[in-house]
Amino acid sequence: MAGSEGPEFDFTPRAQVPLSGAQGQTAATHALASMAYRDSSVDKLIDANSDWAKSDFKKGRLSLFEPNLGEAFARAVTQRMLADGRKPLIQSFGMEPQAVLEHCLAANRYRKERDTRLTVVTGVFGLLFLPGVLVWLGAFQLRRTLAGASDKRVGAVGYVLLGILGLAAIYLFLTAPLGGLLGVYLRGLLIAPIIGWFWASRICEKYAKGLHEHWTALLAGGGLGAKIPEAVPSNPGEASAERLRLGLAKLSAEQHSNVVFYAGPKGILGMGTRWGAWHLAEDLKPKESGGEIHPFRSWDVVKAVHDQLRMLERTPLHTGGFPAPAIKHWIVAPIGEGAGEVARPGGTVVDGYSVRDFEVQRICNEQQFGAGNRHYLGVQFTLWDGQLVITMMISVTVLHETLRIEVTGHALGPVHPLFTSKPGRPSKTVSGMKFWETREKPLPLVPSREVVRLAARAPFTWYPPLLDDLGGKLKLPEPFGLRHVWADKMWRHRFMADDVLRAAPPVLRVVHAAALRVLEENNVDTTSFAGRSLALSGMVQSAEPRQADVYNA
Incomplete structure (x- = not known):
């Protein structure tokens, strides 16, 4: 990133997997992809659970090894989408899930x-001075445990213990009676970890700036996809690269x-969810x-x-009108x-x-009653830069002498506001030279406790299953799809709600007009159909959202 202060990290010098999402529909994609670069607590994602599904975090053995939000999200998504023998995924309409996976x-x-x-x-500083490191890690683990207590006075004890340990380290360094090489080593047991912490903090700060830059760029509309060279085999023997390429495909x-x-x-x-239905x-x-x-x-009517x-x-008028919708034949399974x-x-179907086209036609014509999947014709609008997905589903059935045409409306709202929150620079308010003046003093992006956590986790990242057992892991909701599990309700957004309601009348009238034309061409008396169509046209004038899938027993 030009002009950035963070590390110059080229995600690959070799190959890039292009984004296949539609231009101008990237807000939801970028918002979800930005989660891979975040450094806040996993609890924030758990709090963002929707009515669709609930995320969960499985606690590990030691809180010192717990992942942060970005670490947990990126690992959970890559495992869920690329693991061998994984469960099927739910489509993510209005966004490109492959782009999110690439950023993870x-x-x-x-x-x-x-x-x-x-x-x-x-x-260097852990193995050579292991006893001292274990003392410091034990103190930090105790502080994290006490800090998590509901009693804030108990949490403050952790800071007191760290202060006492720091003073003890200085005292032993200055007054230890031992001489020679053994004395130097004993003095270093408590001092060397502090030097290692300082070095580690410089590394963590450098990479934290890079993570924040990618986070900010995505939410600002950065359109470049993440480069992943490991998805392109450089020689026939790279089995892992081939497996990743097949997983993306x-x-x-x-x-x-x-x-x-x-x-x-829960709808489709x-x-x-289904908010309206007209029959x-x-x-x-x-x-x-x-x-x-x-x-x-x-099928002729459809x-x-x-x-x-x-x-x-x-x-007929020079207005903005509808954007080009996506029209598709769907097979719906209960x-x-x-x-x-x-x-x-x-x-074979x-x-x-x-499902192949000939089977789609067969289901449309024959599978209308009893067990089995059903056919729907869907017209879908992706609006608000991918944050709102409106889908109108049309089904046509013939039972005995009755032709039934059903139009139902489904709507998927924007992603939870957590996903669109931007990074902030930590700071604290300090007094100026004059008593009435205050200013904001910037703080390091990575506090001391976070440096210790990252340094303690680093050696275990080479074997993730052990790290999951020690620190815990994020459990994604099932059936999993990136878009719907964190979707918010659009009815709280006035203009989004208006767009959902305005889409219904034109679609309903087009469906009825096309169906009546087919009936006329096939010598069907359309008097009753036309009268009912006019009645529905009047009803849809005041279309209101409701729970169309909830039936009163």
């Missing part, structure tokens, strides 16, 4: 470089799957002019609606409200993670 990988590499240097410091295929999951009152995972259901009768109804199928929805962005995972369909 890049942040891990950045911290690994820092930890390599800290390991050298720990090795699998993630991209899942993101573009046409299979979604309906979780009862990844698309949000047109009338009998199929031939026209009074005579003749029989020409044979047609549900195809006509699909073609007409592509014209939504056109308007799962339980509290299901811990989903199962994607397989077999599936190509990658998407």
Whole structure:
């Protein structure tokens, strides 16, 4: 980053995985990616739990080894998305999950470089002067334990103990009666860790500046993707690079799957809850002019609606109107409200993670009642720079002589405000030369207790499972998808709520107009359909959000 004061860290000089997200829809992506560079407490992420799902942190054996928010988030996301035999992922609409994963990988590499240097410091001053280091680490662990107590007076005891230990170290250094090499070593037992801490603090401060710079750049709209050279094999023998490349390809295929999951009152995972529903259901009768109804199928109606929805962005007036929507045929599978995972369909009817076109048509025409997946035609608008996703789902069913056309609205709100918070420089207020003057004195980005934590963790980062056992790890909510599990409610945002409600009437009218045209062409009496359509058109004028998936028993 030009002109930065932090470390010059090129995330790779060799290869870059390009972002595939749409231009101008990066706010949610960058907000989630910035979590990989944060240095606050994991508790902040736990407090950001939504109605969709709950994150959790599994405590370790020693609080001194606990990860911070960025460390826990980056490790949890990379493990969840790249581990062998992982559970399926939920699509993240309105953002690009691969970009978030790339930043998590890049942040891990950045911290690994820092930890390599800290390991050298720990090795020099820790192994050679191990008894003294253990005394200092025990004191810091005791201080962290006491500081976590609900009684603040008990927490203050930890600071007193550290002060006493520091004074004892100075006293022994000056007054130890032993001479010779043994005396020098005994004096160094308590002094050498302080020198190691000073060296480690310089390293930590340098890399903390770099992490804050990447955090700030993402929230400011920095559009460059993180470079991850380990995803591009440089020779046929690099099995880990090939595995990572295949993992990224699998993630991209899942993101573009046409299979979604309906979780009862939680709505469609990844698309949000159902806030409104409009139904047109009338009998199929031939026209009074005579003749029989020409044979047609549900797919004929759906195809006509699909073609007409592509014209939504056109308007007779010179206004902004709708942006180009994403129109897609979806296969919706039902799962339980509290299901811990989903199962994607397989077999010859599936190509990658998407159901083939001929099977989509079969489900649309034949799988309308009883067990099995269902077909929906979706029109999706991604607004507010990716922070708002509006999806209107259309289904067409024919049972006996009744044709039913259903239009439902789903909405996914912005990411939690935690993800858009910017870094701040630690400071404290001090008095000036005159008693009425005060000023803000900047403090180090990495306080003393954080330096000790990072230095203690550094040697164990080479074997993450042991570090997870010692310090704990973040448990992500399931079924996991980056976007919906931390989505906030958009109804608190006036303009977002207006956009959701305004999208319903035009879509509903286009659907009805296309369906009526197909019925007319196939000699169906459309009188009752047209009357019902006009009634629904009046109802949708005052569309209001409600819990359409909650039924009163």
